[in-house]
Amino acid sequence: MTNRLDETVGSVEYDELINSGNPAADVFSVTIRKEATEAKTLKRGTVLAxxxxxxxxxxLVVLGTTAKENETLTANCILADDVEVGTTADKDATAYRTGNFNRNKLIVADGYTLKATDEEELRKCGIILNTAIEA
Incomplete structure (x- = not known):
């Protein structure tokens, strides 16, 4: 097989989730709690608590999920890749534990709005949020 230098082998589309390379985006393995009623696809950029x-x-659950009695849910990390979470077992996934992210590209539970206290919890974990101006 001959490699040609005049061909495009692949391409990457910028989804605007990562705002800057400083601090570096670092990933780690997480366990997402199984869904109670129906399977869901969580998208890259979902804030996990x-x-x-x-x-x-x-x-971990999606930020904005209703906490159980005597449970606290604290913003912790950002999902790195789309993942299907079923109803029979918890799901292992990868998430960003540090990095500089675009606030207006983050996803939280329907009806929930990211709060200043959530941003502070993420900052404590090494996640910085900024608002990028869209071109």
């Missing part, structure tokens, strides 16, 4: 408190299980 860590389940804590006396009823917490240490797993």
């Amino acid at each position: 860590l389940s804590g408190g006396t009823a917490g299980d240490g797993k």
Whole structure:
């Protein structure tokens, strides 16, 4: 097989999620809690909250999900790739634990708005949010 230098082999589309390379976007493995009623596809850029408190299980859910009794949900990381979460088992995925992200490209639960306290929790984890001006 001959490699040709005048052909396009592939391309990458910029989705505007990552705003800057500083701080570097670092990924890690996470466990997303299974869905209660129906499977869902979570999209890249979904903000995930860590389940804590006396009823917490240490797993992640979409930020804005209603907490169980005695559970606290704290903004923690940003989903790195689309993932299908079913109803029978928790799902392992990759998420960004650090980086500089475009605030207006983040996804949270329907009816929820990212709050200043959420942004502060993400900042504590090493995630900086900015608003990029769209061209």
